[in-house]
Amino acid sequence: MSGIMYERIPDANHAVFNRHAAARRAEFRIASTELRPQRTLAIIDGCAAARQHLSWGLLSSGLGLRMATYGSIEDIEEHEAAEFSVVLVCADDSRLMDNSIGPEIEALVRRFPSIPVIVQAELCGPQQILSVLEQGACGYLPGNAGISVCIEAISMALAGGVFVAAENLHDIQRMLGIRRYQFKCGGMFTPRERDVIEVLRQGKANKTIAYALKLAPNTVKVHVRNIFKKLRATNRAEAIYKINTMFDEMV
Missing domain, CATH: 1.10.10.10 (Winged helix-like DNA-binding domain superfamily/Winged helix DNA-binding domain)
Known part of the structure; x- marks a missing residue:
């Protein structure tokens, strides 16, 4: 299952198109008249409404990235990942508590080693944060982080840094x-x-x-x-x- 791409286009409102359509255009060498940014942010969240809300919020902020949304890590296809600049994984707290998502994050980092991965979750205990960072993630966002904090984390990941919220840094x-x-x-x-x-x-x-x-x-x-x-x-x-x-x- 492929993800959905959201992007901001000059002189128009937000446009939405299915990734399969983009793949078919590329396969038949159909030129696109749309002006597209070079970089893409992939958002992975099991809740469709949540990932759509976040993607639209980031688009409206003028971040300058296209948004590709997915329901799970397994939904990402190889040809799509080649366009990613950063991946944001919205994790369920229960999976962080039992560390069942840990191997998936580690596998994602190994699979796409050149793409920085950020994890967002409501649970912000230092043990969970440290575990995620040790699995190769480049940042950890609290679940209540606003758009400005998300942008800060994404920008830092794109610059090669590691983001941890200030309130968690000392721990x-x-x-x-x-x-x-x-x-x-x-x-x-x-x-x-x-x-x-x-x-x-x-x-x-x-x-x-x-x-x-x-x-x-x-x-x-x-x-x-x-x-x-x-x-x-x-x-x-x-x-x-x-x-x-x-x-x-x-x-």
Whole structure:
């Protein structure tokens, strides 16, 4: 099933035509008298009314892109995708929660690697946003984003950037910082030493660490000594300071 194309034409109101008609024109080399922009935005949304409303809103804003709308990712045909400059996927929250849409987004990015993909959804938790970005998307829009925010995200994707709404940016940066911190610690410390560090950062004594981790006090003492050595710290205060500094740098 092919999508529907919407575009703004000079000296006329919005025109709508079926993509199959365009394909037939191309097949028989029928010249078109319509003036068409070079770039196309593909909107994928399971709700026909929603995708039509968004496409007309973006057209009215003067974005300067043609709009091709589809009910699902599977509806996109190869010859159509060749004309896309950016793809906007409007995702259902339930599919984000169980991550069932994740493989589809990842497959879409692999299938058309040169086309930036933006995801829009009501659910804007940092975990969902980060997951979508890790699957290759170039942006994440909240479901209540206005036309101006959509244009900003599309423009940034076309320029090669990644868009995340301002209200979500701090949480995403923090999560990325934690992951970088964990990665760095993973290369420097053993798993048991990382467990000790988490309690050590709270300022706990060795006996408390031993009780919390169900370890012998002498074992904790060995781990703490090894942590000091790796950090080149001479005491607990210096070790905690260096660990916290390392974490702050990542965040």
